[in-house]
Amino acid sequence: MAVIAEPIVKPASRFRFILDRRDMLGSIFVAPAILYVLLLVGVPLLMAVYYSVSAYTIYNPTWQFVGLSNFVDILENPVFRETLYNTFIFTFGSQILGLILGKFGALVLLRPFPGRKFVRALVILPWAVPIALATVAWQWMFDSLYSVINWTLIALHVIDRSQAPNWLGNPDLAMLSVIVVNAWRFFPFAIVIFLAGITAVPQDVLDAATVDGAGFWRRNYQIIMPMILPIVAIGLIFGIVFTFTDLSIVFLMTNGGPVGATSVLGFQGFQTGIVSGDVSHGAAISLFMLPVLLIVVVAMLRFIRRREI
């Protein structure tokens, strides 16, 4: 059969190729997402800012401009100052604890052993399970009467019944409990991050270090740690942002108590703005989170960029 190729017949109609135009299609495709985000994140953000400088409450929804007086109000309020302080302690404490647990957990999970997959699946649970449900389990574990922790301590004769700590009723212990629960939630995520980072270190770099005489700890701290710092920093950004702004753990375990000892920014914003209906002061409290977040995110991104290998 004759196999001479012939020029193709051009399409008869000159349609406008609209579905081919890269720029047009690109814009149309992104539009819904951007619209959603602008309308339900961007605009509310602006609204929050405006609330914070107005005298808006749900009983008196006025948009009257009051300048920075809301911020002055909350800063003068000792409860707020304590909340701010608590939030930093809460975040700092749980992140550090979580990171340490995460680092060592990752080291343990690096080495293959029988049942490693199973252990790994279980270790992920605190992070995977909905925060409120895991918190409720801890709440039960810390129960003033039936705490299994107390039971164990008593059974081991470390303390007796009269000394049984009231985990959620004692201001310092309450803060400790909340920190522990948050660190417990965070450390599987930290393990995942560390594992991903460590396994990304090229084997030949590690081999070269071994040949050069570096032992286990030196390899760890002088070779691996610097190389995984960027990815750990990213994980830390997530951790800090979510911890600093969280209210679930505090709300469920202590409801901010006892007497505000565990009140954090997110929680107080909720109390003031939603429960009490004082929207403008609530917004001011919530907005306090922003500068800290911005500083943290920008600082860490800078840090990562400078360390790009």
Added chain:
Amino acid sequence: MQRSGLVGVLRETSFYGAVTFFFVLAAFPFYWMVITSFKENSDLYNVTNIPFWFNDPPTLEHFRYLFEKTLFTTWLLNSLIIGLCVTAITLVTALPAAYSLARLTGRNGEALGIGIFLTYLVPPTLLFLPLSRVVAGLELQNSMWSLVLVYPTFTIPFCTWLLMGFFKALPPEIEEAAVVDGCSLFGAFIKMAIPLSLPGILTVVIFTFTLTLQEFVYALTFVSASDQKPITLGVATDLIRGDIFYWGEIMAGALIASVPVAIAYNLFLDRFISGITGGAVK
């Protein structure tokens, strides 16, 4: 050599000790959850009993109570509906957006992608205040549909970013070949990019579903009517009569609600990791 034998044994023991430590640390609260849900109340509320195992035989009464005497099934249904609707909205929005940012917009696309992703970091405890006014304005207060409206604000950014990673991983020749072979860019998207990233899309669906199940702050803020609550909110706040916590039921409910999420995370863990760290780890 005896010395290395001893050192070796010590090392092994401390290693397995560490494994056990992490294992117990992570899993104990869940063990506690499980055992509480199956314990008789008389066993549960008795300080003299050993709490780690059953003293009275295990019972299903908490589960029965949960399903028969509480709104648990309603909450399950609510969560299912919310999850499905939010997933649908997210897919329809995030799939084209992710494709556009991955393939169609070049360097501006990178910046826009990061911008969209950063909105994921805007805390709910900041947005809930103005959003509560928006929800009230739309007359959706106290309805679970307020959550269907609000949840995509965080699922869309995250899923767009995740899907961007998946689309970028597709070899561009296949879409180019399709374009040369007669597809429009849109056709290449539908016929090539989507079918070939089904694993990624599946991951995103599962992940979105779990994100909606886990959410607490917006649910707490917008929904107080008991029959409109999603499951996490319901179990955590609604199984209380007066001052008394129905621990057995709470743990049973928490268990049921946690299991699917835990399974999903474990099945898709590797994919999540590569999606999340794909950009960071070069």
Added chain:
Amino acid sequence: MAAVSTRDIIKKFGEVPAVNGISLTVPHGEFMVLLGPSGCGKTTFLRIICGLERQTSGDLLIGGDIVNDIPPRARGVAMMFQSYGLYPHFTVRHNIAFPLKTQGIPRTEINKKVEWASQLLGIGHLLDRRPRQLSGGERQRVALARALVREPTALLLEEPLSNLDAKLRASARQEIKQFQQRVGVTTIYVTHDQVEAMGMGDRIAVIDGGRVRQVGKPTEIYDDPADRFVATFVGTPPMNIVAKNDGYFGFRPENFLPKDMINGEACTEFNFRVDRSEYLGSERIVYGVIEGFDPKQVITAKLPPAHVADEWIRPGEWHPFAVRNSALRQFDNDGKRASRH
């Protein structure tokens, strides 16, 4: 009317011109090879012809019509990608049928053409397999069948042999060339391998730095290079280029022989000291230095092993070598050919 014709095509990525003014005409049925080193712009140029990139300026004509703003599917070109770009989720049959389906051709027509294309490429027995079940060579044939099934005005090939191992490459080269001659489709073939180019092209366009250095038949490119780049890029080992007062002169290793082997013709003599030699079976490559020029420059000679006595190539000794004047090439200071023979 040529099949493909370009007028001063320029493509800039940011400020950098990847393609810096290429005007080329490819008549119907020709096998045109775009030859050049990595990064020279040949692949970008091919993608512009295909429509996957849009040129910054300049005109592209296919079949006589300007197609600057027309998407790939309406240009009548077909492309075979370096990694084939087969659709992994389709069977081979569906892969080949796809370009016809997108044009809305009725099913019976499609089946006929798929049969024809698969017979042509000898892959009829593979029609129901998936790409991942095929070997490299089979995948290439499927890609080719898919490209040809539309009977395109031009067939564009992007370094098709680079994914094959060396053994397969030679036979694949044969097959593609024979195949193109049978079918007669205009073909534009991009490669960095000058052996492929010389062996397959009807004409070769040597490209460097986004510009065409020379277009011509393989013999012209080889014997009559337009500048130093073309002279040294084509030919293994490359042409010896020696600096002189006002430019350069060059001669190919196979033209650099012991004086005694050149009978009669006018030639230019050099005193040559051998430093080392390689015996390659069919030839002997000899490396050394010629007297009176840069002592660090290595000059190569390619000698037929049978006819050269060992004493001529003992390392360390000086011997008279010569180049026929007809084989000597002169270049000016810019590298361009000074006078063409």
